[in-house]
Amino acid sequence: MKSLLKKLLVPHHLEYLALDKDFLIQETSLQVQRFADFPEEVTAGSDVRLPFPELVGTEEILIEIFEGRLPNFEFKAITRILENGSRLYFDMYIVEFRNDDNYQRLIIFFEDVTDRMGLEQTLVQATNEMNILLSTLAATNNYVEKIITSIAEVLLVTTASGKIKKINQATQDLFGYSESELVGQQINALAAEGESLQAVSQQQPQSSQTNVEVVCTAKTGEKFTVAFSCTAIPSEIQGISQTMAALQDFVYIGRDVTDRERARKRKLAQYVTTRILSTSETIKKALTAILPVICDSLGWDTAELWMPEAGEKLLSGSKRITAVSDPNLLRCAASWTKGSVSIPKFAKFGEQMTCGLGEGLPGLVWASGSPEWIADVTESDSCLRREIAAAEGLHGAFAFPILGDCEQENSENSVLGVMTLFSCEVRSLDEELLQTMV
Template sequence: MKDQVLDRILNKSSFPHKFERLEVDDNFCIIDTSEQVQRFAHRPEEMTLGKDIRLSFPELIGLEDILKAILYGKQELFELQGIRRGLNQPSHLYINIYIIREQYDNFQNSLIVLIEDVTDKIVLKHKLLNQTNEANLLSSALINCKSYMEQVIASMPDAFLVTSNFGKIIKVNHAAEELFGFSQEELINQPISLIIDDQVVIKAIYQHFAAQQNFQNLEVVCKTKTREKRLIAFSCSVISQGTESLEDIVFIGRDITTRQRREQRTSAQYTITRILSESQSIKQAIPQILQSMCQNLGWDLGELWTPSQYIGTSVKIHNVNAVLRCVEIWSSRLVSGREFKGVTWQTTYTPGVGLPGEIWIQRSPLWTEDITQDGDKRRSPAAAEAGLHAAFGFPILDDNEILGVMVFLSRDIQAKDTELLEMVGSIGSQIAQFIKRKQAEIALVESEQRYRDLFENANDLIQAVNAYGRFLYVNRAWREAFGYDEIEIASLNVFDIIHPEFRQYCWQKFYRVLSGEKQEQIKAGFITKNGETIFLEGNINGKFIEGHPIATHGIFRNVTQ
């Protein structure tokens, strides 16, 4: 079976394959690597044996269920394609990730992570695209036979437009009609501004052509007849009649909106994962999530709707009496929506009413192309006044328990994006799990407060650490042994103070605790604030809420000799 899966990977293209290899155990800890795999990691310094693969490949965060399915033979293969590395470097690196199962004779399973360098393939595709556009432009300039030229232009898959030097459209092909939604009669003799909305861009294009210079792959935001925005990559050139005067201008455009949206979705997923991993509280995370979703996906306003409180307790699926209120809004500077925001703050919805209410009762993402036409008498007039149209939203939902609804609005009318709705459904689940963890952490801290006095007077070193390694509590004996005060401890991670020789050992113990095992008689070296090494021995166990790890508790004694 594994050979068949490998054949599928190797037969995906005729390009030479360049693979590096990782092997991880059932705790996602690295147990073997190939020599050069570090250059593909997001954080190469984390690419060491025993460390969690998600530290060096954050793309795998949130995919644990899929990885487990492969590990136990329920799924053969999982792929992540087109991952870009080196965002801040002069040149980019592109990789594909393939994950399969390795089964040994002792019935121990592991995951094989194959990382393919596809940089040359993607660069070649870009070059081929440029060459195709150049060939099209050259053909248009050289063909003198009008009937033959008409056949070529009519059969082109890319949009073809010709304008005068004053910007008036004088010729289009069928692909242009299909792309922009106008008929040939509606386009001919109209200004190019009919489809290119930015006057600054139009002016720059024609000034550029005044110097007899061409454009290649100029990315321009265009608008269709229905006012939907599309990102078009234009190759442009001047048609000269043998004189020095400026003649007609040819635009050959390819719709790259789908590619752009795919890149935006990938960026949004990564950013949301980072925010959830770094945020210390729910109120810190929510505004960042709204802003990140808007900026990465190109939307203008984001809202959080909850049942009468910022983010409260979960609501079971049979509860239809919730009253939804907007408790958080983020908007770009391009939105003039003071009145709309004012109406929103004062508006409440019951399940089934308005877009937030529909999402609440259906428990699934929804989309509307134009909110001003959806019959919401409470906010539609204000939305129209603010110039807002398209909207989508999704529930913050986990196991049929709903915590809230996020809604996003755009100044543009946009057709339904099914792939985006699928993605935000997953994001909603991630956010719900994060919120429930934070709520559990708060409850844990409140519960443990009752025992703080008892712990403070204990001679043993007592600590509580969350699932990310951040300290939730240490007692007086711990502070005296390590020399840190409360403020310093708040910024520490437990792995910051573990002696380097014991970190891999402690990583393994930590993840076993998070997996549900109790670890007894652990002995490890630690580094105090003044640089001294001390040795502690003790026990660690985990705290879980609904199967999710929330914290670890440890009790140690100082056995330094």
């Protein structure tokens, strides 16, 4: 109680009312009317619930205080709209007073907290997009930390030289690194080979909101596309001789747009494939042209077309020396590999091997008629060339059936062939691409 009275002895902040046991006003301070919803009702003998409707429903609490069973009660941040449109915020403190002459009153103290609430409202408005209740933040450090943590997008703060100073949880979730692993490292360590994250701060004006898309690499080796914007902010001054550039930190905000990029590339692949099929003279010419298009558009490094005898008969001018004699076996009828990728043993073994129903990745798809996705073939028993793939740096794989009206002896399905795609990167499941090929 002493601490409460100590707080209340601030003259220009406090006004009061004295009530009897029937909640009738017996005494008022000079300016207590300014806190009332109906100032004209703040008169001796009036029911306090008329000018202060907030007290309606609290009668049991007031009686508890009056009879000494409850020490006090508080109302926080009550709001009044003034005639000029501004807002008045105040707190109410209710206590019981009794003297030696058995004189007893309920005392309601009023404290103007408009300045404090105004500051809190300003902070809430400034960070409304982040949906943080700033009223729960007790200190500036906690406030800033909670903002950074709550941002759904990737956030990195770096020095002018690109050294990472701060990251948020979204950055850790996307890249797979802990904060201790990234702080102190160069921001370009997150970019894929041939990409530069630090260049984002130099490619656009400091005030620009333009996003720059950068291919990044996670701790697992997975690649994805992030759209970054970058803003320069002043850093702490450490010396008079420092240049202006050295006095700046950079805040990078990024959003994972991998799904959007994949969708765009899929549409491009579908468009180009349709055009090739409509303009090619033979199926073989079409397939030869489609393989690199699929790889380039969907981000794969090598592609193979596997066909049984019935399917391969559709290819004119085959360069095979040995004819396909077993209709129940798949052979690699065509393949394409990106020029920057060297997989001679993998490609040669593919040209020589055959797959039966359910054998290897092509055989699995041939048997099921459904696409298959392998994040890393070096860890999968489904890939017959697993050891060669590991030696030559292949990891991700995707295979899907080519459906047609192929009617061949001893065949009950309409799978004309199987397309297999391989990547030098570990590839997490692309559910939309998988469903597209179903």
